[in-house]
Amino acid sequence: MVETLQNLALGFSVALTPGVLFYAFVGCVVGTLVGVLPGIGPLAGISLLLPATFGMDATRAIVMLAGIYYGAMYGGSTTSILMRIPGEAASVMTCIDGYAMARKGRAGAALAIAAVGSYVAGTVSVVALMFLAPPLASFALRFGPPEYFALLVLGLLVLAYMSGGSMVKALAMAALGLLLGMIGIDQMTGYFRFAYGVVELGDGIGVVPVAVGLFGLAEILATAGLPTPPEVIKPKLRELLPSRREWSQSAWPIGRGTVLGFLIGIIPGSAHIISSFVSYAVERRLSKHPEEFGRGAVAGVAGPESANNSATSGAFVPMLALGVPSGPIPAVMLAAMMVHGVSPGPLLIKQQPELFWGFIASMYVGNVVLLILNLPLVGVFVNLLRVPYPVLYPSILVFCILGVYAVNGSVVDVWIMLVMGALGYVLRKLDFETAPIVLGVILAPMIEMALRQSLAMSDGHYGIFVTRPIAGTLLAVGGVLLLLSLKPLITRSLDWRARLALAEKGEERL
Amino acid sequence: MLTTDRVAGAALALLALVVFWESRKLPLGSLSNPGPAYMPVVLAGVLLAFGVALVIVGGRAAKLAAAGWSEWRHAVAIFAVCAFGAWALERLGYRATVAVALAFMLGVVERRGVVFTVAFSLALAVGTFLLFDTLLRVPLPRGPFGL
Numbered sequence: 116m117v118e119t120l121q122n123l124a125l126g127f128s129v130a131l132t133p134g135v136l137f138y139a140f141v142g143c144v145v146g147t148l149v150g151v152l153p154g155i156g157p158l159a160g161i162s163l164l165l166p167a168t169f170g171m172d173a174t175r176a177i178v179m180l181a182g183i184y185y186g187a188m189y190g191g192s193t194t195s196i197l198m199r200i201p202g203e204a205a206s207v208m209t210c211i212d213g214y215a216m217a218r219k220g221r222a223g224a225a226l227a228i229a230a231v232g233s234y235v236a237g238t239v240s241v242v243a244l245m246f247l248a249p250p251l252a253s254f255a256l257r258f259g260p261p262e263y264f265a266l267l268v269l270g271l272l273v274l275a276y277m278s279g280g281s282m283v284k285a286l287a288m289a290a291l292g293l294l295l296g297m298i299g300i301d302q303m304t305g306y307f308r309f310a311y312g313v314v315e316l317g318d319g320i321g322v323v324p325v326a327v328g329l330f331g332l333a334e335i336l337a338t339a340g341l342p343t344p345p346e347v348i349k350p351k352l353r354e355l356l357p358s359r360r361e362w363s364q365s366a367w368p369i370g371r372g373t374v375l376g377f378l379i380g381i382i383p384g385s386a387h388i389i390s391s392f393v394s395y396a397v398e399r400r401l402s403k404h405p406e407e408f409g410r411g412a413v414a415g416v417a418g419p420e421s422a423n424n425s426a427t428s429g430a431f432v433p434m435l436a437l438g439v440p441s442g443p444i445p446a447v448m449l450a451a452m453m454v455h456g457v458s459p460g461p462l463l464i465k466q467q468p469e470l471f472w473g474f475i476a477s478m479y480v481g482n483v484v485l486l487i488l489n490l491p492l493v494g495v496f497v498n499l500l501r502v503p504y505p506v507l508y509p510s511i512l513v514f515c516i517l518g519v520y521a522v523n524g525s526v527v528d529v530w531i532m533l534v535m536g537a538l539g540y541v542l543r544k545l546d547f548e549t550a551p552i553v554l555g556v557i558l559a560p561m562i563e564m565a566l567r568q569s570l571a572m573s574d575g576h577y578g579i580f581v582t583r584p585i586a587g588t589l590l591a592v593g594g595v596l597l598l599l600s601l602k603p604l605i606t607r608s609l610d611w612r613a614r615l616a617l618a619e620k621g622e623e624r625l
Numbered sequence: 626m627l628t629t630d631r632v633a634g635a636a637l638a639l640l641a642l643v644v645f646w647e648s649r650k651l652p653l654g655s656l657s658n659p660g661p662a663y664m665p666v667v668l669a670g671v672l673l674a675f676g677v678a679l680v681i682v683g684g685r686a687a688k689l690a691a692a693g694w695s696e697w698r699h700a701v702a703i704f705a706v707c708a709f710g711a712w713a714l715e716r717l718g719y720r721a722t723v724a725v726a727l728a729f730m731l732g733v734v735e736r737r738g739v740v741f742t743v744a745f746s747l748a749l750a751v752g753t754f755l756l757f758d759t760l761l762r763v764p765l766p767r768g769p770f771g772l
Contacts, residue, residue: 166763283682284630287637287675294644294668301661306651308661309644336703340696505735509727510749512703516710517719517753521763529711533704540700544692545629563664575657 119245126472130480135178138171139477142179143484146186150206151194152507157187158444158553159331162323163514165451166521173455174470178477180451184444185237185427185478189485192229192420193493197222206423208395212408212415219411224357228365228413229420230489236373236421237482240428243377244435245475248464251436255461258437260572261579264565265589266439267558272593273382275551275600282600285551288542292555293562295320302560303567315527322450322557324519324528326443328535329542329549331515335508336540357413365417368398372421379422380429382441390426391419428478435459435471443553450557454522630686634679641673702734718768719758724750 129135149160160183168176191206196213209229216225258266271293275285298309299319310316357365375397376390398418399408408415431448433441438460440446452459457470464471519532539549573579581587644665654660706726713722727746731737737745757763 167757167761170762281630283675283678284633287634287672287679290668290672290675291637291640294640294665294672297665297668304652304661306661308651308665309647332707336700337696339703340699505737506731506745508703509730509735512707512730513723513727513749513753516707516714516723517757517765520714521757521765524764526711526715529714533707533711536707537704542633544694545633546687546692547633559664566664567659570657570659575655577656 119249122468122472123245123476125468126474126476127479129174129469129473130178130476135175135473135477136480138175138179139182139481140484142182143186143189143481143488145179146183146188147190147485147488149183150187150190150192152511156330156334157184158326158447159334159515160187161444161447161451162327163331163518165323165447165454166518168451168455169521173452173457174473176455177448177452177457177470177474178481180448181431181474181478182481182484184448185424185481186485188424188427189230189233189489191423192233192416193226193489196225196229196416206391206420208391208419209416211395212410212412215409215411216413216416221357221361221411224361224413225416226493227357227490228361228417230486232365232369232372232417232421233424233489234482234486235369236376236425237428237485238479239373240377240380240425241475241478241482244428244432244478247381248432248436248471251432252461252464255437257585258461259583260565260568261583261586262589263439264562264569265580265586265593266437267562267565269589269593270439270441271551271554271558272596276596284547288547288549289551289555292552293559294555295325295552296556296559297563302564313527315523315525319560320531320556321522321528322447322553323522324532325535325556326447326553327515327519328532329539329552330443331511332532332536333539333543333549335512335515336536337543339504339508361413364413368394368414368418369421371397371401372418373425376422376425377429380426380441381432390422394418394422435463435474436461438463440554440557443550446554446557626684627689628683628686629689629692630679630683632689634676634681634683636676638673638676638680641669641676644669644672699734703730706730706734715766716768718770719765720750720754721768721770723753 130139145164146157146160149157161180164180164183168179171179192209192213195206195209196217199210199214213225213229216222271289272286275282275289296319298316300306300310300317301308307317372390372394375394379390379393395408395415395418398412398414399405402408402412402414404412430441430445433439434445434449438449438458440449449459457463457467515532516529519528520526522528542549569579570577579586580590648662648665648669651662651665652660653662653666706729709729710722710726713725716722717725724746727749728742731745732739732742754765758765
């Protein structure tokens with residue numbers, strides 16, 4: 116405990132230096148913009164701004180990119196409440212009661228509750244991250260290639276299980292991502308695989324063009340031709356203060372959302388999306404007035420908003436402690452850290468304590484910045500939505516091309532982004548999740564290397580994955596998940612994943 | 626019946642077969658000592674299995690036509706402009722490429738006024754170049770005319 120506090124003091128000595136503070140602020144502002152603007156989510160936002168961090172030292176770069184991530188979680192609620200358009204996917208649940216509150220003249224109160232809930236959840240979950248990551252990293256030092264192989268396979272299975280809709284479809288997408296990750300030089304033998312003479316493909320397909328294509332370009336291709344969004348409800352500054360009754364109604368949902376969000380965030384999957392869905396379902400079940408949900412229930416805003424912000428910090432736990440991304444956004448963050456010469460994993464905390472603890476402390480600072488930004492400046496951010504979409508999306512496209520090109524200075528990456536954009540557009544139309552593809556691309560080389568190293572260790576015997584206790588347990592958990600996913604096929608009922616898919620499509624009001 | 630799951634399943638199965646075919650050129654290795662083709666072949670097998678499963682059980686999914694493709698012309702136009710951008714970026718330089726692509730997108734695809742289109746395209750092309758290349762020192766291509 117004392118050691119943790121000493122480390123945190125070290126972190127604050129880094130985070131409160133003017134340079135780091137400035138980039139935390141810039142990250143929060145950009146993240147809020149990314150969250151507010153429909154068509155550009157946190158994943159595309161982080162990917163696009165990665166090249167802009169190349170000139171910075173690692174700490175500043177990571178602090179800024181993390182600021183974009185949790186800033187987007189804050190910003191996403193604004194469009195959900197004022198326009199019923201989720202700025203990013205995790206805000207889908209906030210649309211339901213947030214917009215209903217806005218129509219009843221309580222837009223300001225809904226925004227304030229979302230911002231305060233996000234602040235409380237963000238801060239509490241950083242405390243949990245601070246205490247959980249170091250012991251987990253110490254435990255992970257016992258991991259060898261078989262354990263990492265089992266962990267990575269489990270990660271993909273959990274991601275598929277936690278995705279909304281069919282697990283077969285999610286696993287097919289994960290397999291597709293893993294296959295894409297096979298492109299490039301085989302690390303063990305030096306053979307070129309599926310490169311067809313394109314030298315730039317030797318290093319494999321980058322996660323940035325894949326992420327920007329699947330999430331940024333595909334979103335624009337699907338939405339640019341649609342009718343213009345509905346009118347924005349404009350809150351007045353003096354209406355921002357919720358009533359005493361609204362505060363008391365939001366207190367417990369914020370607490371529950373924080374705990375739920377953090378726990379779900381640690382598990383691989385699109386945690387911030389799932390956490391808001393679970394929180395909404397829990398709040399409705401616990402409410403004495405479930406009939407109010409869908410008609411402006413305060414708990415329907417406070418719970419999901421707290422949960423999705425808390426999940427953001429939770430997602431950093433496996434990434435920082437194990438070096439294993441739990442979803443597409445941590446995967447891009449992992450890639451960003453590697454670009455800056457930082458290798459997340461068990462040794463990060465010991466070898467680069469300034470970076471780790473500076474990053475943790477900057478998250479406290481970032482949460483304060485976001486609270487300040489999101490309440491009084493909400494009118495400024497909402498003005499952005501007055502820019503007509505036919506003007507906005509070409510500008511976003513320019514940033515997509517620029518961001519992807521700048522990572523490696525390669526036009527091949529831009530072509531990869533285009534192919535992924537077209538693929539993402541078609542997959543979206545066919546109702547497939549694309550997040551497992553991104554995770555597959557980044558995990559493929561790790562899984563293959565872990566498998567081949569394990570077999571080299573065991574002289575070619577696959578029993579090494581079962582006889583070692585940690586690896587065996589992890590694979591057994593994966594097997595249980597596969598069996599659980601078969602349950603709805605046998606009982607012919609809708610499980611929670613099917614209901615999540617329906618809710619995301621707006622076909623079902625919870 | 627053509628459903629979204631069946632079409633996607635068939636496409637994934639086809640892709641898996643292509644991967645099998647292309648993997649012939651690489652050493653497969655053995656179960657105990659995998660070669661460079663081992664993982665791609667295993668993954669192609671998994672993808673083939675899922676693809677076939679989707680074709681078999683995908684009858685209850687939405688019909689392909691019901692997926693809603695009304696905006697496809699717009700999507701094709703945007704994609705074509707992006708493809709031009711990728712082709713021209715190192716040939717014409719960043720500023721010229723972005724200005725031309727934006728002008729086409731705003732003026733032709735979105736039918737905005739000429740003055741606005743020209744002013745906005747030039748401003749964004751020059752502004753982003755200044756921000757990224759000059760201030761943030763991210764090197765962007767200049768092309769044969771230094772643009």
